[in-house]
Amino acid sequence: MRHNWKSVRDEVAARILRSDYAPGDRLPRDEELAAELGCARSTVVRAMQDLADSGIVERRRKGGTRVPANPVTRATFDIPVTRSEIEARGQSYGYHLLEQTPAPSPLHVTTAFGLSAPQDMLHLRALHLADQKPYIFEDRWIALNTVPEIRDVDLTTLSANEWLVKNRPYSRCTVRFYATNAGSDYGPIFATDPTTPLFVVERTTWVNDAPITSVKAIAHPGYQMLTEVG
Amino acid sequence: MRHNWKSVRDEVAARILRSDYAPGDRLPRDEELAAELGCARSTVVRAMQDLADSGIVERRRKGGTRVPANPVTRATFDIPVTRSEIEARGQSYGYHLLEQTPAPSPLHVTTAFGLSAPQDMLHLRALHLADQKPYIFEDRWIALNTVPEIRDVDLTTLSANEWLVKNRPYSRCTVRFYATNAGSDYGPIFATDPTTPLFVVERTTWVNDAPITSVKAIAHPGYQMLTEVG
DNA sequence: TAGTGGTCTAGACCACCGG
DNA sequence: CGGTGGTCTAGACCACTAT
Known part of the structure; x- marks a missing residue:
């Protein structure tokens, strides 16, 4: 029984x-x-x-x-706040805000959000460190119309990543994984050759069709996303 | 109410x-x-x-x-059989078996399976084509102890991918995503520069702790894994 | 140990969709 | 249209774990 x-x-x-x-x-x-x-x-x-x-x-x-005629492998990934990810590995977390500039959204961000025209956004570039070493570099755009309060937040200490997660829950999100070259943009940050392949996680979030943030998280060389099924 | x-x-x-x-x-x-x-x-x-x-x-x-103090983004990906993936895009599917060799498992495969010693396996290298163009290259090892029938299957027509999925369900599976360079291994296959970054999906499967297969699927340049949440 | 979620049951009715 | 899964209910008891 x-x-x-x-x-x-x-x-x-x-x-x-x-x-x-x-x-x-x-x-x-x-x-x-x-x-x-x-x-x-x-x-x-x-x-x-x-x-x-x-x-x-x-x-x-x-x-x-x-039983499906064409079975699929269904894999689930939890993408935590970067600080949690690093601390869960038993490493010390560090954070550097490299740039914070208001600017109209560039084309690739405008289209990622599905907007018909550029909007005022806050552009951030920041580096997350694990044991003092570059772990993830993030290039983020935040929609100021949807999240005006972000202007008054001190983002030199608290990462936008954490502030948003705790203060701006999203109702919808897209996630992309792909590979890119370090090139002249990321090579210097990770102190690697420009030809080094890097793993990228790109996320775009909305609240009820209003854009919140779009972020490209470029991981350090050798980074892997791992999960178990079953 | x-x-x-x-x-x-x-x-x-x-x-x-x-x-x-x-x-x-x-x-x-x-x-x-x-x-x-x-x-x-x-x-x-x-x-x-x-x-x-x-x-x-x-x-x-x-x-x-x-409500979790540190919310995560939970993303789910369905990894279909390559043929289904290509046909779902409305493209024609093609398949070339490039190599089929029995051999003891190399170190990286032995450790992926968590085995203490190399085992007899079947090594396959195959190319999946979408509209005649290279789409995914797979480098696969199949455990002959667990799947002896594979010796008698004609893998020049039917990909091991499909045969396994329909004949050897797994009870456990690990999935890894990462970035690699085309290098001299994959550059020629995709007709790209060796420095081209490529997206890799690596899967290893077991039935009740018996190894079935471990496959590295190297995607064509520009490939993205995409999903929506919420 | 007490409070909270986890599960099981039996029965009823609903909603979708394949033939 | 009829067969199948989907859901809801009310009540009972179980199992974990915070305090």
Whole structure:
């Protein structure tokens, strides 16, 4: 008897691993599984919803529950505030504000926000240090119309990263990962050759369609984003 | 009256956006919220679990529900089979197997799997094409002890990627993203300068601690991994 | 140890969508 | 239109953990 949803989930997952249910197959109805495993339908539902969240099965009304014909690897990454990330590694955190300039948004930022025209923004360039060494360099634009208070915040001590996270929750966000060269922009910051490949995380956030901030976080050479699935 | 869990979730999310509940704050107990919003406790539970899954709140027995003091951006990426990815872009898919050699696992693969000694594996190098152009190059190692059937599969037509996904489900997987240079290994394949930065996705999979495959997928220049949150 | 979330149940009705 | 998953309810009991 399977009386809790995790054991039901694990049983179904095991059947998929054993190919009892193969990609493309339809699984028994929740009610049948409940009867077979000796639990309530809602327990099966809970288990199946968890599997569906992981992308291991697909559920459709009337269509039933299936193992996807083309399974995907669903990977989840938590992107913390940079200070937390560094401290979680047991390293000391340091922060340098390199530039703080009001300016109209440049084209790439305007389009990232989906705006039809440039807006007044605050442009920041800052460096996050781990054990005194450059860890992440951030190039950030903050929409002054949406976040006017930022003008009065002392960003030399507290990073915009932290202030925003605690004071300006977002309702929507896009995240991009890609590779770039250090070039003449970042090479000097990380003291590396301009040809060094660097990992970039770009995030753009909104509150109800009003732009908040768009940030390019360029990580130090060798940085990896790692996660485990399953 | 909020009578379904999504409206409860949205109401709580809205309160967090308005900073009615700020980072570090404790939210009312589920029972109180249920009473306030006029629904059953289980409806509130469903809503809160969804928010907890998104990292928007943290829940602990006896500790209650809180807005995390250090909120994170939780991003989810679906990594499909390469063919599906290309076809989903509306491009034609092509595949070339460049190399297929049995060999003992090299050090970096042995350690990726957490093995104490090298194992017999099948080494593959293959190129995925989108509209005839190089899209992703994969360098893959498959554990022959765990997947002996792979010896009898014709991998010149069907990519190992697809065969494995449909025939060898995994129970555990690690995913890494990082940047690398094209160098002399990948430069010729993508017809680019050796200094070109490339985005790499590295995945290693197991079934119940038995190694299945470890693959480095090197994407074409300019490749981005993109996702939306919220 | 007491307070809070976590889960299970049985039953009902709803909503989507495949045939 | 009928079959399947989706959700809600009320109540009970369990399990963790903050205090």
